Amino acid sequence: MGCNLRDLATAHPLDLGEFSGQRVAVDVFLNAYQFITSLTGADGKPLSYKGQPVAHLMGFLDRATWMLENGIEPVFIFDGRPHELKMETLAGRRIRKDNANAKWEAAIEAEDMALAKKLGPQTAEYTREMVAQTKRLFDCLGLVWIEAPMEAEGAGAVRCANGEVAAVASQDWDTLLYGSPVMIRNLTSHGRRKFGRMVVAEKIVLAELLENHNITREQLVDLAIMIGTDFHPGIRGIGPKTGLKLIREHGTMEAVAEVKDFEMPEDIETIRGLFHNHPIHPEPLPESTKAGEERLREFLQGEFGFSERRLERALKRLANANHLKSDSQPTLFDF
Incomplete structure (x- = not known):
């Protein structure tokens, strides 16, 4: 999560309308972990279908279509290869996760499901297979995704500074260190309840932080x-x-x-x-396309057992955003 600048930053409640019609870069990995640690079963592990985790797909489908309905076009950025100086940090995280796994397995063996539910999120893994599935979902939704050379929030920050996106949505305060003029926290949690409180997205402006201090x-x-x-x-x-x-x-x-x-x-x-001087790929961001209803149904219902209700809600949002096409039954939006 990088450096914690919470005590130094002034966070303003976000007016979603401020970013209507604009692109916002979204840090995929941090949001994926949010979904797989909050959408869990009785054992604390991510919700699954026939042994396959589906929490990441549920989360991204819901939040991506919600953003589109609110006029925000997400550009999803995946982390690339970490710099060698980050290896010590990553090794520490691995040790903590291994310890949590051992405690979780002991809780399962002892049939202490309350403890397992609590420990499960600490063992969460966003695997390569899940990453590939997330990319397929974005393709079905017609949304842009890129892989950063290194840090996702770093690449997003540079593209925000370059004017390619209006803000970077991430929980990582390093986003500001990389020079993003605008950072949005809690965007994918906006309007949800957490620990009994309503979560509200917040905007942090780098220039304001520097001027204030x-x-x-x-x-x-x-x-x-x-x-x-x-x-x-x-x-x-x-x-x-x-x-x-x-x-x-x-x-x-x-x-x-x-x-x-x-x-x-x-x-x-x-x-x-x-x-x-964080690295980015030289190519400009590609343009998004419209979501394909048939591809979404085949992928999410055919392979991952998504309910009709869940899919219909997403399709309605896509239609409201003029972001949906149907190959077999064209709508007025297709013309």
Whole structure:
């Protein structure tokens, strides 16, 4: 999840109409994990059909068609190959997941389904097969998806800065470090209840954050490195508030290191470069097409047992958004 900048950012409740008629980049992996950890069965594992997980498809079908009905065109971005500096972070996540799996298996063996339900989401995996299925769903929906060279939120941020999308929808605060002018949190959870409270999408504007704290983006990146990112664990004893005070007083991480007597990261320029010059593929984003009803039915009902009610709700939203075609029964929208 990268660096937590929540304490420094001002989040504004999102007016969906603000992004009507515009493209918004969506970080696929974080949203996929949201779906497979919330749409679970009695054992805490993702909802499935004949042994195949379907929670990711349910979640993306519902939220993608909801966005289209609200005038927002999602552009889905998948993570690419992680940088070598992130490997330590990923290894730590793997260890935590293995530990959770062992506890979950013990709970199942003890027939403690309440504990299994609680532990299940901690064991969630978004497998390569599930990734491929998600891409097929987007193809059936006529929606654009791309694979980033490295970090999805990084690629989205660069394309937002370039004007190709209006915002980046992600839970990862690193989106701002990569330079996205606008970040949207909770977009795919908007209007849902979580822990008894209604979730509302929030907009965070990078320029506002920088102005409010009287810092530059370069200083924000240095601040984040001191707090801790996916590429560096951070400096012990420095959190967001302390780090902000230090970076405003001394200007750079090097100057702070001199005053506080800590060693600079060996790969500091590489880390800075990952945030300031994150790679993207040179090709422009392709255009979306209309969803194919027959393809959706064959894929979701034929292969994954989706109910008619669930599919009809999605088809109605697509029709309302003028984003649906039927090969066998053309509608007025097709002409």
